[in-house]
Amino acid sequence: MKIGVPKEIKNNENRVGITPAGVFELVKHHHTVYIQATAGEGSGFFDADYEAVGAEILPTIGEVYAQSDMIVKVKEPIEEEYPLVRDNQVIFTYFHFASSEALTRAMLKSNAVCIAYETVAESDGSLPLLIPMSEVAGRMAIQQGAKYLEKPIKGRGVLLGGVPGVPPGKVLILGAGTVGIQAAKMAAGLGAHVTILDINMKRLRYVNDIMPSHVVTEFxxxxxxxxxxxxxxxIIGGVLIPGAKAPNLITRDMLGEMRPGTVIVDVAVDQGGCIETTTPTTHEAPTYIIDDVVHYCVANMPGAVPYTSTVALTNVTLPYVLLLAGKGWEKACKEHAALAKGVNIVNGELVYEGIAEAFGWETMVQ
Structure with a gap:
């Protein structure tokens, strides 16, 4: 199969869809891999690195899309990429369709096969292609939140770990999933007092067992x-409903109950956010303030640490890329139920229920 890896063009997105090590495996299995020139530079991988393992470097994004049967990306196509997506072309990436009706309609119109990393799901409900980026985002949420608590950036002026004679800062985490647990690890490591809320008592028991005593759980x-x-x-928003829009757990009126300079980091922004006042931001302009509450809502947080993120992502996506390339998407999905759950759109038909519900549509085919 001919596999294309375009350069990510979303604002400050420095990750790339595959590492040279991943290309090595694909070429070893007799696939052709096209890499757009400079696609990997933001992650520390150069054209020569890809050429050394057998990739072909193409100068433009248009050529990559035009010559490839399958596109392997990190982020969803943005508006200028919509016309490049072709009939029957497989696009394998993070889509988060439920947060963008415009993207959903564009991919329906393209007649492509859209397989979303974030909805690939194992029988136990785990999301193998979302976990590594959730781990990165959860850890980054504390790193960024600690920074934006500084007074020059309009935060409360609180050091999360405190110092002798001064109590530590308090971190509230909504959701005890991967994001929440990773955030709790980082916050606890800094010495902060951490409260995790979730409706899943099994998860809360797990958190209670593995975390130190200054991490407490509540329903x-x-x-x-x-x-x-x-x-x-x-406050860290780490709630996820796979493939569907996140619920608003903090509403606009609640901001008035927070102290001035409180910081919100909504990691659920890709799925519409679990804070009513969430609006996606970029690494260029990451924050905004409403009612004296600082909001950090960057939609591609792991893009700020692209080397770590790209390697972590390729580690989990490569087996699925090899399956899709070796067997074709239909046979691969028939044989692997987890991968089948990643199929969101097929040749102009929406096939993932959570997306239809987000927009009030009816699912067209099963």
Missing amino acids: SSEYNIRKHIKTHDL
Whole structure:
């Protein structure tokens, strides 16, 4: 199969769809890999690195799309890429369709086969292609939140770990999934007091077993959320409903109950956000302030640490890329149920229920 890896053109997105090590494996299995010139430079991988393992370097994004049967990316195609997507072409990337009706309509119109990393799901409900980026984003959420708590950036002026004689900062984490647990690890490591809320008691028991005593768990309810936002310095939104829009757990009126300079990091922004006032931002302009509350809502947080993110992503996507390239998408999905759940759009038909529900549409085919 001919596999294309275009350069990511979303704002400050420095990741690339595959590493040279991944290309090596694909070429070893007799596939042709096209890499757009300079596609890997942001992640520390250069054209010569790809050529050394058998990739062909193409100068433009248009040529990559035109010559490839399957496109392997990191982020969803943006508007200028829409016309490049072809009939029957397989696009394998993070799509997060539920947060963008325009993207969904564009991919339906393209007649491509859209397989979304974030909805590939194992029988136990785990999301193998989302986990590594959730791990990166969860850890980064504390790193960024700690920075934006500084007074020059309009935060409360709180050092998360405190110092002798001064109590540590307080971190509230909504969701005890991968993002929440990774965020809790980082916050606890800094010495902060951490509260994790979730509706899944099994997850809360797990957190309680593995975390130190200054990480506490509570059942998630509007009452408990309203109680804690009044006293916590940093709030992390880490709620995920696979393939569907995230619920708004913090509404606009709740901002008035927070102390000035409280920081919100909404990691769920890719799925519409779990804070009502969430609006996607970029690494260029990462924050905005509403009612004296600092919002950090960067939609591609792992793009700020592209080397780590690209290697972590290729580690988990490569086996699926090899399956798709070796067997074709239909046979690969018939034989692998986890991969089949990643199929969101097929030749102009929406086939993933969560996306249809997000827009109030009816699913067209199963």
